[in-house]
Amino acid sequence: MTETTYDVLIIGSGHAGGMAAKILTEKGIHCLMLNAGPVADVARDAQRKPAYELPYRGFKPPGRLEHVFQASEFNANVWVDEEEVPYTFDASMPFNWVRVRLFGGRSLFWSRQSFRLSDYEFKGKSHDGYGDDWPISLTDLAPYYSRVEEIFQVAGAQDGPPQMPNGNFVPVNEVWSESIQRFIKASQPYNMAVCQQRRAQGRDGLASSVNLLLPDAERTGKLTSIANAVVRKITVDKNTDQPNGCLFVDRLSRREMHVKARVVVLAAGTLESTRLLLNSNLGNSSGMIGHYLMDQIYGPGVTCSVPEARNGKATKQLMGGAAIVPRFRNITTKYDKFLRGYALNVTSRMGAMEPRNFAAYGAELQQKLQEYNGSAFHITVMGEVLGRYENHVRIDKEKVDAWDIPVLNIQTRYTENEFNMAKDAVEVSCAVADAAGFEVLSKNEVPNPPGYSIHEVGTCRMGDDPKKSVLNKWCQSHDHKNLFVVDGASFVSAGWQNPTMTILALSMRASEYLADEMNKQNV
Amino acid sequence: MLRRDFVRAVVSVGLLPKALLAQQTANPAPPPPAPVPWTLGLNPKTPLPVTVAADGIAETEASFFTSSQLATFTRLCDLLLPPLDNKPGALQAGTPMFLDFLIGSSPTARKKVYSGGLDWLDAQSKTKYKLPFAQLNATQADALIKPWLRTWMTDHPPTEQHADFINIAHEDIRVATMNSKAWDDAGVAAGQDWVTGGLYWSPIEPDMAGLGATSTHLPPHVMAVPKAPHTIPSYPR
Ligand SMILES: Cc1cc2nc3c(=O)[nH]c(=O)nc-3n(C[C@H](O)[C@H](O)[C@H](O)COP(=O)(O)OP(=O)(O)OC[C@H]3O[C@@H](n4cnc5c(N)ncnc54)[C@H](O)[C@@H]3O)c2cc1C
Numbered sequence: 201m202t203e204t205t206y207d208v209l210i211i212g213s214g215h216a217g218g219m220a221a222k223i224l225t226e227k228g229i230h231c232l233m234l235n236a237g238p239v240a241d242v243a244r245d246a247q248r249k250p251a252y253e254l255p256y257r258g259f260k261p262p263g264r265l266e267h268v269f270q271a272s273e274f275n276a277n278v279w280v281d282e283e284e285v286p287y288t289f290d291a292s293m294p295f296n297w298v299r300v301r302l303f304g305g306r307s308l309f310w311s312r313q314s315f316r317l318s319d320y321e322f323k324g325k326s327h328d329g330y331g332d333d334w335p336i337s338l339t340d341l342a343p344y345y346s347r348v349e350e351i352f353q354v355a356g357a358q359d360g361p362p363q364m365p366n367g368n369f370v371p372v373n374e375v376w377s378e379s380i381q382r383f384i385k386a387s388q389p390y391n392m393a394v395c396q397q398r399r400a401q402g403r404d405g406l407a408s409s410v411n412l413l414l415p416d417a418e419r420t421g422k423l424t425s426i427a428n429a430v431v432r433k434i435t436v437d438k439n440t441d442q443p444n445g446c447l448f449v450d451r452l453s454r455r456e457m458h459v460k461a462r463v464v465v466l467a468a469g470t471l472e473s474t475r476l477l478l479n480s481n482l483g484n485s486s487g488m489i490g491h492y493l494m495d496q497i498y499g500p501g502v503t504c505s506v507p508e509a510r511n512g513k514a515t516k517q518l519m520g521g522a523a524i525v526p527r528f529r530n531i532t533t534k535y536d537k538f539l540r541g542y543a544l545n546v547t548s549r550m551g552a553m554e555p556r557n558f559a560a561y562g563a564e565l566q567q568k569l570q571e572y573n574g575s576a577f578h579i580t581v582m583g584e585v586l587g588r589y590e591n592h593v594r595i596d597k598e599k600v601d602a603w604d605i606p607v608l609n610i611q612t613r614y615t616e617n618e619f620n621m622a623k624d625a626v627e628v629s630c631a632v633a634d635a636a637g638f639e640v641l642s643k644n645e646v647p648n649p650p651g652y653s654i655h656e657v658g659t660c661r662m663g664d665d666p667k668k669s670v671l672n673k674w675c676q677s678h679d680h681k682n683l684f685v686v687d688g689a690s691f692v693s694a695g696w697q698n699p700t701m702t703i704l705a706l707s708m709r710a711s712e713y714l715a716d717e718m719n720k721q722n723v
Numbered sequence: 724m725l726r727r728d729f730v731r732a733v734v735s736v737g738l739l740p741k742a743l744l745a746q747q748t749a750n751p752a753p754p755p756p757a758p759v760p761w762t763l764g765l766n767p768k769t770p771l772p773v774t775v776a777a778d779g780i781a782e783t784e785a786s787f788f789t790s791s792q793l794a795t796f797t798r799l800c801d802l803l804l805p806p807l808d809n810k811p812g813a814l815q816a817g818t819p820m821f822l823d824f825l826i827g828s829s830p831t832a833r834k835k836v837y838s839g840g841l842d843w844l845d846a847q848s849k850t851k852y853k854l855p856f857a858q859l860n861a862t863q864a865d866a867l868i869k870p871w872l873r874t875w876m877t878d879h880p881p882t883e884q885h886a887d888f889i890n891i892a893h894e895d896i897r898v899a900t901m902n903s904k905a906w907d908d909a910g911v912a913a914g915q916d917w918v919t920g921g922l923y924w925s926p927i928e929p930d931m932a933g934l935g936a937t938s939t940h941l942p943p944h945v946m947a948v949p950k951a952p953h954t955i956p957s958y959p960r
Contacts, residue, residue, distance in 0.1 A: 238928040245927045251902035251919035252778045257821060258902045258919065259895075262829040269878050274921040284930070302927065428928070451930055499878060555897060556880075556890070559872035561803045602930070642874035 206232040206424070207718065209445060209461035211431050211476065214305025215700055216687035216707045217467030218409025219348075221417040223711035224465075229718065230422050232459060234429035234448055236468075237301030240278070240308065249274075267296040269652060278302060278309065285601045287608045295610040296651035297471065303427055304410035305469055306654065312400040312407050313524075313545075313698045314354045316345050316365045316705075320531065321695035328530060330539050331587050334692040335664045335673035338365060344705035352407050352704070356398035364395065364526035364697075372396050378518045379506045379548040379577055379636075386635035390528060390628060394546070397522045400701075428452055430603050434464055434480040434683075443482065443683050449603040463682040463714065463723055467707065470688040471593060474659040475608050477670075477685075478595045483660075483677040488670050490594050492587040492658040493612050494694035497542070499648035500622040501580035502629045503557055504638035505572050506548070514550050514574030522547045527584070527696050529624070538620045542583030543696040544629065549576040557641035577638050581625040584696045585650070586617055587658060612650050622647050655699050657691035675710035682723050686710045779904035783820050787827025787834070792841040793819065794857035796892075799844070802864050803896050809909060813896050816903035822895060840888025 208224055210217050213235040224231050240246075251258035254273045265271040268279050280299035289295050300306045320327055322334040322341075346368040348354075356369035374396060376384065384394045400407040417423040428451035435458065437444040445460035466473040474490055477483050509519050522545070529541035553576050558568045591612035599607045626645040633640050663669025666678035675690050677683035686707035688699050717723040785793045800813035813819070826837045847867050848856035856864065871889040873881045880891050900906060902919045910918045 240924075240927055242922075246922050246924045248920050249923040250776075250904075250907055251921065252904040252907060253776045254923065256825060257778075257899055258921070259825055259898065262825060262833075266830070272921075274923050277924045277926045452928065499876075501876060503876060554877075556875050556877075556894060559869075559874055561868070561872065561893060562805055563807060566807050642876050644876040644879045646879055648878060 206230050206461040208463045210465045212467035213303050214409055215307045216703050218413030219704050219707040220465050220686050220711045221423050222413045225417040225420040225422040227715035233425040235303050235427055236430045238427050240302040268298050288596045289610045293613045294649040296649045298654045304408050307408040314398050314400045314701045315697035317695050317702050318363045318365050320363045321693050324693050332692050341705050344709045348704040351412055352400040354400050357396040359395045361393040377521045380521050382636040386632045392525045392528045394523045394525055397524050432605050466685045467687050470656050473685050473689050483679045485679050490659050491589050491592045492661050493591045494585045494587050494658045495655045496653040497583040497618050497647040498653040500626050500645050502643040503641050504577040504633045505575040506577050506638055509575035510571050519548050519550045538617045540584040542581050542621050542625050545580045547578040550574045579629040582696050583621045585694055587693055657688035657694050657699050660685045660689035661692050662690040674713040684710055785823045787823045795841045795845045798857040800896050803893050804900050811905040813900045816900040816905040818899045821899050836888050
């Protein structure tokens, strides 16, 4: 048998890999996609069941997925098992690494909040002196954002301030309910912009790589995909020293195999791409691979009740709707308690209230739940985590995963900047809720462990200086022209924004650049 | 049967039931080594026996809580979630025994919250009333429980000692009860569809390496339903 050499090997099938496959194959380039997990078919693999039919009545299976707070017994089988693919950390520095290895990756399950980064992120250092600027600005990425928003059918209004750039949206113009209007009025002293939420609607109820990106690639006839291919290592040509394919393990049989390609595109989901580069000892002349791990602080927030909506008096006029408050600290003025800032997700809801909002039990609790039903008003925080060299991952030499692949050791922690931000966010939320006449029922200012946001970015940052960055502004390795990383690993700063729109835009831009370079025979 | 035939038979049952049945009469296979080729028995028309969950039918013995812990916990369950508004309470839902199982299968930290918490509650009761907690009336018990109730947000239960136990147990008791068969039955009786439901994902192509053939962890072997033919969706761009 003669070995086929593909034009491009794409590792990973999520948002990042799916976009690369679509763009490259549509330019006539033959791609081979390897994905560590199987294809999920909801008709075959899932069914509606009552909780009591499950062994643990819907509770998360004990001892499993300890760091996936999002897991329950219903969905436990879709997440990567921490025993199968472990990672290590010091007990004082827990990290919640939330992964999906099914075909389509996390794009099957994300919540679809969709924002662009602004030049407050791309050029953060120029603005406040901290960290580094990206080698690109919003102008460079804007045309790609527009195309991504079209593909993902992002719904939103053109109501963003400069720190939340507008885009190519399916227009929404929800009329604010009275409760949100009251929030808007009460927030005025803080100079907040209260905007319509921005969400990818996708098509047919899904906004995933498997329905919005991969079908386009498959239609070209130029995409070959292999499921259950756990990539162990990127291989290098002995003569040219350039990447030339990879070794992988069949997930089910443990059989070792390899494939060849002229170009390697990593899209394994930030930390898995980084892990692969470290395990392959590749592209790290800067020594920066693994450093500057970032995400967002999640967990802090307040739960309130709108008194007028209690006792069965909630109406659609009064309650309902969701708003986003983009970062408002350190925009036009300088705030002394922390750098950068946080956004607030604001939700007004007619449904039931969680019992934990009341210090009561039994009949008294039941009565409270009835009284407060329909009056919930939630404010939750998404705060920027600063990029720090010391927040890093490296290979743990002592431990391997189920396929004998060395695992990551993660060393990252939040610092005063993040904790102060969380505190401020809760103080401000309480003050605004008070001023709006809401009752604050419960609050929390302790961030969840790093990683919980599922927005881990950085660890292969981009930059113009090959000594200080891993990738150039095209997500291309400074060391190897035919090596690209198109997921969140290239981020230079995290911002408060959910990262996926930016991942998609970067992957699209990098893939077009790659196709061009291949055409010109530069790669 | 030859391995080749076995494979062919399995594949045909999975993919081409009608063709297979037709083929059996039109084009008989060579005489089988036994009177009935055993792999051809199950087919897509085979009726599936109807089974129900053991929850609500079978009884279990406590294996984690000591007898005095169980007595304390049972009383606590009844106080925190009694039957209300035509819904079963924690006792009718078998919650104490279910949580004995769940907590008993859980990591040490969670076990400690429970066993420590139950011992503490019983000791408090004996100090204050010279009675085990299980024998307190509602007013007496309330005086022990109420001071520890807190309000809190998801993933951030109180970390303060005693408050952690009371609030975590309270939530667990509610969830276990509201996800029980008894709770669903009450819903059905009131004309509701089952209310505890959700989309359950089975293991997807489970990786069985490392599990010996005799392993008790081995999932039951079920042949996957053939994949539905998908058309590639096409969206306006
Ligand atoms: C519940 C949830 C809610 C979210 N909500 C939002 C939101 O509202 N907004 C937002 O912007 N983002 C959100 N996210 C985050 C978003 O899903 C991710 O940013 C995005 O999907 C990342 O895409 P990716 O392609 O980089 O990585 P992934 O989707 O993780 O894909 C990586 C793929 O690589 C494969 N892979 C990994 N290692 C290997 C290997 N060694 N060999 C072969 N293949 C490998 C995996 O199988 C996987 O399919 C959410 C995520 C979750 C889980």
